[in-house]
Amino acid sequence: MRERVLRARAMQRERGSLNADLKGDALDHYCHPGEAGERLLAQAMEKLGLSARALHRILRVARTLADLAGDERLAQSHIVEALGYRKLDRRQAGAQAATV
Numbered sequence: 001m002r003e004r005v006l007r008a009r010a011m012q013r014e015r016g017s018l019n020a021d022l023k024g025d026a027l028d029h030y031c032h033p034g035e036a037g038e039r040l041l042a043q044a045m046e047k048l049g050l051s052a053r054a055l056h057r058i059l060r061v062a063r064t065l066a067d068l069a070g071d072e073r074l075a076q077s078h079i080v081e082a083l084g085y086r087k088l089d090r091r092q093a094g095a096q097a098a099t100v
Contacts (some may be wrong), residue, residue, distance in 0.1 A: 008067035019063045032061035037079045058082045
C-alpha cells in the first residue's frame with residue numbers, strides 16, 4: 001500500500017499540484033468525470049442535496065482513487081467509491097453530533 005501511495009503522490013506532483021489543492025481549470029481538467037460520471041454526480045447532487053463544494057471534494061477524492069489505481073482517467077467506479085465515502089462520512093458526523 002505504501003508504494004501505491006508514493007506512486008499516487010508522484011503522479012500528483014507531475015501534474016503540478018496535489019489533488020487536495022486542485023481548483024478551477026485544473027480541477028475541471030484532471031477530475032473530468034465523463035458523461036456517465038456527470039449523470040451519476042447530477043443524480044447524487046439531487047438525491048443527497050450536495051453543494052458545489054461537496055461535489056468538488058468528491059471529485060478530488062475520486063481523482064485520488066484513480067491515482068491509487070494508476071489510472072489516468074476517472075472511471076465511474078472511482079466516483080461511486082468517492083460518493084460512498086461521502087455518505088459514510090456524513091453518517092459518522094451525524095452519529096457524533098447525536099452523542100454530544
